[in-house]
Amino acid sequence: MLVYILRRVMLMIPTLFVISIISFVVIQLPPGDYLSSYVATLRAQGDLVDEQELAVMQQRYGLGQPIYVQYYKWISGIILRGDWGQSMEWQQPVKNLIWERMALTVVLSGVSLLVTWFVAIPVGVYSATHQYSIPDYLMSIFSFIGAGTPGFMLALVVMYLAWSKLGMSVSGLFSEQFISAPWSWPKVLDLLKHLWIPVLIIALNGTAGGIRTTRANLLDELNKPYVETGRAKGLKEGKLVWKYPVRVALNPFFSTVGWQLAGLISGQTLLAVVLGLQTTGPLLLRALTSQDMYLAGSFLLLLSTLTVVGTLVSDILLAWVDPRIRLAG
Amino acid sequence: MDEKSDHSNNILLEMRDLKTYFFLDEGTVRAVDGVDLQLRRRRTMAIVGESGCGKSVTARSILRIVPKPGRIVEGEITLYRGVKGNGGGSCLLTEAVRLTDLDPRGAEIRSIRGAEIALVPQEPMMSLSPVHTLGNQVTEAIILHQNVSKAEALQKAIEMLDMVGMPQPSHTINCYPHELSGGMRQRGMIAMALSCRPSLLIADEPTTALDVTTEAQILQLMRRLQSELGMAIMYITHNLGVVAQMAEEVAVMYMGKIVEQTDVDAIFHKPLHPYTRALLESIPRLGQRTRGRRRLASIRGMVPDPYALPQGCSFNPRCKEAVAGKCNVEEPSLIEVEPGHLVRCFPHT
């Protein structure tokens, strides 16, 4: 088992390396660079462009040098100094910008995942054990609709309804006064107040899918002989179901938690843009469109790393949870 | 609570006119269609028949674990539980428990399952939970029915594994089912079933999934345990060779009904029902003297569609001795033609 983990960790390193290269290359793909789009914006606004200033910026950011030099500067900065570069648009170290956003994204994803599990699993178990009953039928309908409705569309509809019917603005994770304020208890409370709508919307999708998966997996297991053996031993039905088939049916859940979390983190982009959340999505979008090289590249790298780590965690969990895999080494 | 006399002290479980039907979209399957059975203490009865004749459903009806959409629609199953009576005397006091009256999810039937009546199912690999150790599953059975601590239960489990001939019980107890061989798994299942000293063991084709050598070992084990623990066995099988080894009494089932019931000698030497005889004929025997070559004898035709049973005797379309006008019109009843020998067949009654 330990060998298995070690091997996977070792594999992770070259993967991350290649990812960093790809991230950087992708950022560079659009023709031109930050400076050219900056200049274009200035021109569109009718401002004057100072050649000297341009030259200084070019020097500072190493633009105009061959791509591998730029890449080397970037990656060495990260590894050696923890310096993720400077965001050209925001004129701040990338680290500052990313950090808070990343943390919020993780919190949002984590809470959504928990909500999803706490709802989907019991409902799925109930659905499977009471197959064809009315609640089961209702749940099926709900999960079909929920699985087919993309999050950001639901967000649009919810926002529209809240605004037109309630006059309430549900965008953002914070009220006006807290957005740039330093962290404090009131800020946390404010966050919680605003958190529940995005969480509900995100969780909707996951819950719908989770119910269907749990129900399907459990239905598969409920017909298996070992369940009958348990019943023949004299176990109470409820205890029997949760101890044996649910445990087996939930294996895929445990094992994909890393994947799910990673997916959530990178997947909320669209939703975050719609709802105006202060998470990674909107910032990444802006960075991409304005070719803010370091910011976008770092974001991509960070998100990819999280995904890779998430996959690793998933694989380890799967091996741990299923003795059939664990003991096979 | 009845007290029974000497004669029926012998009877452990009595089944009267049991009917278990499955209600499906396509129709109703009469899996068990009027079965009378009496299981005696310390004796082995074999239930023989093809797949789908209803033998497994009969077993599950006893334990009240018939899966949906099946249901017991008629009949009674009564367990005559031995009560610790006054010391001395040959009279055993029994308490009659009508199993068919109990709530299938209720506490009473659950206290009987595993403790007084135990089941050893067919496929040990599929019948044990893959994610729990053998020890976990065996001790669970013990803790469920006996008031012992976890440590004591573990100890008892190891003793039980030892009794069933499991090699290195204190090691295998911590193994997962997929780490054990087929024979070891089945021993584990038997240990689990017998851990609470049941008075009736229902074995549903326990050796079908095993190779012949292991099968022989398991059969030997079961015979030994039966005499050690003094329990009755209801042995379900389609293998007549096993019947010859294990059983004292035999009941042959076809399409949900018992067609012949007698002791094991009579079944092999004086079979009456055409189905029984056809079954016996179809066994290939080594070293027969034959004139010319002979085809393997099989019962012609196929098992009828359970939704469209033939009129009259359900075996008549395939029967060599069927009497047109009688066998395909009326249903025969189970009649005792000789003491201890019952047959459901017009030409033979």
Place this chain on the structure above:
Amino acid sequence: MAEPDNDTVVTEDAEGTAVQESAARELSFEEEEVITGEEEKIYVAPYWKLMWWRFRKHKMALVSAGVVILLYLVAIFCEFVAPYNPEDYFIKYKGTPPTKIHIRDAEGRFHLPFVYKIDRTRDEVTLRENYSEDTSTRYPIRLLGRGSEYKMWGLWKLDLHLFGLPVPHDEQGVFLLGADRMGRDLFSRMCYGARISLSVGLIGVLLSLTVGIILGGVSGYYGGRLDTIIQRVIEFVRTVPSIPLWMALSAALPKDWPVLRVYFGITVLLSLIGWTGMARVVRGRFLALREEDFVLAARLAGSSEMRIILRHMVPSFLSYIIASLTLSIPGMILSETGLSYLGLGLRAPAISWGVLLREAQNLRSLVLVPWVLLPALAVILTVMAFNFVGDGLRDAADPYAR
């Protein structure tokens, strides 16, 4: 071969006791039961027929399949179905709510379906526009009438429309789903949008499929080194988070590309990310099938490898692949919609449902013109329909995957 006659044969069994055997009559196999014609039909039905019969049982899947076919018909013939061209705008009817279709007029008389004349007034205080019906003027809706000219599939000039009003544009228009802020009929634009949104999904998936089958098939069938390499590549592609990658790659598409090229670019991008799923599925099936006895039998009978693959293995997993395909299409459609909504995918003047949804970005104006959200409904409907069909296909294809 001498026929044994009907005498009893006495044999000895293992214990040496004489056992009487009953008549050794040979069974003649002509007495075997004959399979009825009904049953035979079931036994020899080709696989796709069996699949169809099973699929038919799923009412939901059947209905959804009908919906999907309807959607694609609209997409293919969008020029005909839409009453107006997508860029036709009605100055007088900017932001009109959906026009109601009546069959009874104010006096209670029945007519063929018609609409009333719409009057537009501006509220003095809020400066909002009010639209009210003028019940004195009726405009009957005409089926299969002539309207704005268009080029069917860019080839033939026609002006036949499924339905419309036989009056000039500056007089009145029928807006089934309302008009947007520029006065363009939303229903017409959604029809045209259907063409792009639905085709992106289909083509993208087909591309993924091609790449996936080739790589997955090679990987699964030949195994060994090749398999390992391809596996590593697949794993790697999967670890890169798709949405940021999409965004980045889409942002990389030059903004000055013509619409059609952007369209193909987006499609290729989407399928580049999606092929891994298909490759994995195909590889899995090949690996499983390779070990099957019937493949071995074919090989022993002397079939060439190609014949084995095409004739024996492909039919086995074809149905499964079709089910996977159908289930992947919604993902593509959603991705394209999302990207276009963000502004990274297709842009005006291209029309897809995602592009249409960009109009809904401004919350305040959304309140005035809420029907611009309707493309979202179309997307949801499409996705759900595909999901149902895919589920039905999967259930029909694989009898064990219950």
